[in-house]
């Protein structure tokens with residue numbers, strides 16, 4: 102668990118981050134969202150001491166990060182930087198092996214682990230292990246950067262605009278894969294983005310920042326349906342419908358759906374959002390799809406009409 106209390110950072114006397122506090126529970130993802138220059142990257146880099154705070158206290162699993170040597174602290178924290186940070190003169194395998202070499206793992210253990218990660222990240226070892234970063238696409242470079250950050254299985258992962266340099270289509274598909282990676286399920290993740298849809302898809306909690314302060318912290322549902330002020334309301338105004346549908350999961354409207362019978366194959370599960378349901382209906386060009394309850398396995402039907410009516414009912418009842 103990460104706990105930050107009253108953290109500030111001044112550059113040349115000016116507050117880039119001003120008295121912010123937040124927590125990230127074990128295994129959860131916290132997203133810092135906000136406009137350019139609001140202090141997201143500074144906050145992230147304070148967590149692994151690439152930047153030293155001017156004030157405040159941060160503990161990770163009960164240990165004050167300032168009491169640890171930075172290199173010891175960073176062993177437990179994977180980091181994917183904005184521009185992927187791969188060494189251009191190292192191959193993919195050599196880039197991934199940097200931390201294992203520091204930890205003196207030995208060749209066999211290193212290549213076994215690197216190969217397992219490359220396979221999970223859909224980069225076949227025989228094709229990619231010996232390539233250099235400039236022979237890879239942007240998306241492939243980000244996958245290698247992720248493999249490098251994960252290689253020593255750190256409990257905490259920090260990611261700074263990990264998909265920022267990718268086109269919107271690659272970005273959306275890599276995000277979906279990212280959510281499904283078994284390797285990431287148990288990690289405590291802090292991610293920086295200025296992409297609202299990305300924050301809604303990936304964040305258990307979102308910290309919305311403006312000019313060095315946290316304006317609001319909450320679940321995607323809380324941010325879109327209960328903004329604390331005008332800034333928070335306006336921040337989401339241009340994509341409101343899509344974000345509202347993304348924030349609502351089938352779980353929260355389960356009782357409003359009709360049972361499906363007989364049991365055909367389910368296309369979605371109840372942890373997914375109404376927006377994902379809309380996307381899948383359109384993608385598959387179907388009138389009706391089946392959602393499986395991730396707790397008890399029961400099945401319900403959805404159509405564009407049911408999504409529309411439960412969405413409107415939900416909105417009226419808030």
Ligand SMILES: Nc1ncnc2c1ncn2[C@@H]1O[C@H](COP(=O)(O)OP(=O)(O)OP(=O)(O)O)[C@@H](O)[C@H]1O
Nearest residue numbers: 112113117135136137138139140141142143144295
């Ligand atoms: N090393 C530095 N020296 C001086 N000022 C800095 C330094 N790093 C960041 N700043 C300033 O601190 C503020 C916050 O920067 P930061 O990079 O944290 O913002 P950000 O929200 O991550 O922005 P972006 O989305 O554009 O990356 C900015 O005004 C920036 O100019």
